[in-house]
Amino acid sequence: MVSRGGILANVATYAAAVLIAAFFLVPLTWLVSLALRTPQEIFFGASRFIPENPTLDNFGQVLRDRGFLNYLWNALKLSGLGALGSVIVAAPAAYAFSRFDFRGRGVMMMAILAVQMVSGLVILIPLYRYMGWLGLLETHVGVIAIYIAIGLPITVWLLKTAFDGVPIVLEEAAAIDGYGHFETFLRITLPLASPGMASALILNMILNWSQFLVPFIMLSRDAQWPISVAIYNYAGSTTASTTHLLAAACLITILPAILAFLLLQRAIVSALTAGAIKG
Amino acid sequence: MAPVSLVSLGKAFGSIEAVRDIDLEIADNEFVVLVGPSGCGKSTTLRMIAGLETISRGELRIGETVVNHLSPGERDIAMVFQNYALYPHMNVAQNIAFGLRHRNLSRAEIKAAVLDAARLLDIEALLDRRPKALSGGQRQRVAMGRAIVRRPKVFLFDEPLSNLDAKLRAQMRIEIKRLHQRVPTTTIFVTHDQVEAMTMADRVVVMNNGVIEQVGTPLDVYNKPATRFVAEFIGSPSMNFFDGTLEAQGEDLVFRIGNGRALPVPRARGSAYSKHFGKRLTLGLRPEALSVSDASDFTIEVETKVVEPLGVETIVYFDLAGHPASVRAAPNRAPRAGETVPLSFDMTFMHLIDPEDGSVIPY
Incomplete structure (x- = not known):
């Protein structure tokens, strides 16, 4: 049996871990999103996070x-x-x-x-x-x-x-x-x-x-x-x-x-x- | 193969003298065991012989050469370490061959020498394995192979069996002895285990507090210990000690122990002990000098405390005149714990010890 305090501590630990991960992962995923866009889609900014026509041309x-x-x-x-x-x-x-x-x-x-x-x-x-x-x-x-x-x-x-x-x-x-x-x-x-x-x-x-x-x-x-x-x-x-x-x-x-x-x-x-x- | 001489050898670490005044002549092909409790200086002495520790005082000769200032490699010795010290990134064959690479031998010669050593130790099948894929006993054998392949003048063993379990230790003891018989080489073996010392040595060197207490054959140090330390350290269970005084009783001598009981001293010892009349002394008697029986005309009754059946014999522990003591008994005639039993004393095995300097009075 995990005690009530133990559960709370676990929840707090995971919440902190998620926050820290988000701090590093959000810019990274934003970068991925931008890198996969066509020049036109760049203008959508954050409103279209997942590009409609993803392309690898930029890397090429x-x-x-x-x-x-x-x-x-x-x-x-x-x-x-x-x-x-x-x-x-x-x-x-x-x-x-x-x-x-x-x-x-x-x-x-x-x-x-x-x-x-x-x-x-x-x-x-x-x-x-x-x-x-x-x-x-x-x-x-x-x-x-x-x-x-x-x-x-x-x-x-x-x-x-x-x-x-x-x-x-x-x-x-x-x-x-x-x-x-x-x-x-x-x-x-x-x-x-x-x-x-x-x-x-x-x-x-x-x-x-x-x-x-x-x-x-x-x-x-x-x-x-x-x-x-x-x-x-x-x-x-x-x-x-x-x-x-x-x-x-x-x-x-x-x-x-x-x-x-x-x-x-x-x-x-x-x-x-x-x-x-x-x- | 060469004799080894240690002349007034000493080692100081700063102001602490770890080893002092070691005088020891080891004959060609002799098997000598340095034995003593941890911290007695036996390993330091061995390391000085190996060249792994500098010598602070005295002279060390291997054969005719003074080797005080020679590096370990120049002394033509081989050493087996407690933790085997096998090179983990080399396989068994490479480990054994490592010491030969400096000797201008051809590949074929090195291979033949490695195979020879492997055959001698029965490790041919392991030559391609890495040390981590070997059991403790196999590692020990490889370490020995690495030592014998070079045919050195002197073998040094630094507690090589202490990492093995009891059964394997007994087996390796016999193998090392057999190896010494087949490849006779001057051997210096360090151990804290007095059983190893007794069973393997031509001569035993008992050390304590950085000095040699006694040098002698195993039976010598067992039967005629020079000091109380040796008497206590060699033999298991340990010798029994009873404080008391040496007194005259008519024409005979008796040793009166703490509780007032007088034990008769054999007449043959009379002249040797005559100078010590009336002195406070310690009587030493090995457990086998006592017996649980009322056969002799002199017995003392004691209450047994603990009984240890070992199969071949039973060790019975008791207190006598405030001293803990033990006696060996035949398993079928052993008493139970808590029983009161008669003890007979065979005083022909007695030792008298001067408590002031711990020396055994010679007789």
Whole structure:
């Protein structure tokens, strides 16, 4: 028997869940509705939510645009290389935090986490001047370098948890089998931590994919833009007649991130919560 | 195959001395078991020998070589861990072969060596499986295969049987012994289980609080313990201890226990114990030195508290002069709990312990 209070609590929980889901799903379904309309139907606005003549032409038109494909490619390149760079740079630090007992380890871990709290906006102007001084403005290398830096704190934490999950005794067994530190890291620790590392990589890619501010500030040439910046081009020139194209472009843009998350959500959630509970 | 020498070996973690003054000579091909309660320093000692723990003091030699500063891989040892430590991303064959890859062997030679080891341990059928598809006993065998395939100078075992159930543990005990007979290698085995120590060792090293209490053959440490700790730790049920005083009674010696009863001390012990007249001492008697019978001319009546039938024998627990004690009884002649029974004492098995330093007075 569920008590009366229990039923009420359940109802409240589901009501809250429905509200939160609606908050995210309503704009998304609105976007789908717009993307499936013909230019004429756009003028019906919210009065005709389900289009009478749904069409996929808008998607075709956006995808046939060579510029759009170039933006997608740029986004993939920037977010992929940025994520890969974060994982590569964070791995040795995370390994050291996981395996070596040194003074100030806890403080340093917290300090790294504190960096994560700093909003990108706050450091944008000094960062811009610094990148200018390095000659990395208007380059993908510059954007990737910033992505790597932004992704580092959370990646160090995620990878530390992944390395913590590899029993030290396996490294000791490898040492007795005659392997040095680095070889043991490559042959034993890295392969066993790979699920956690993959999750960190995907999570970084998703975060980088939706980065707007950094590429917007760093890159001014259209051909270099990732989709997150270029999409504003569609919006910037908006007239009623291109809203359907903007909606289709938006959907295509967010689709990889949503797909990646849905396919890998179990891995990502377990990487984020690993070590939080004993299991 | 090589002798191992530990000379004044010590390990300190900060200001805490985990292990100190370990002197031990292990002969070529000898099977030595380090035994003691948890925290006694036995695993730390083993890890120092393996090279997984630095040595704070003293010298460690394997064969003629001082290995204090050699890495584990350079010491030519193999180790079997408590949790097996099999590489989960490799199959059994790869696990066994992993230690051979550094030895400039051809693929065919590695394969042959792996097959040899697998045959020896009866795990040929498992070579393609991953560790997670193996039972505890099979994992243990693979861990042993990984150790023997390299034909190391020394085998180290760190409580390898403690994760197995009782039946499998007894079986693996025999297998490890048989393996040692077939592939004679210097072996150092760590356990907290005194039964494992007694049944497997050529020599037992009993450790407590970071030092060696006694080194000897299993029967030596059982029959002639050097300290109260050893007397208590080795043997199950544990030795019985009764506080009292050593007194002269006419020409004979007696040990008077707390309740005033005097137990006769064998005459042969007279000269050994003469210096200890009148002292407060502790009498140690193993459960088998007592019997539930009134056959001898000296008996004490006690009330039994708990009776444990084990099939082959029955253990009877009782209190005597304020000390909990036990006696082994034949199953068909065992009393019931709460019964008052006569106890006979065979004092030829007695030990006298100096309560001040815990040493057993030699005789």
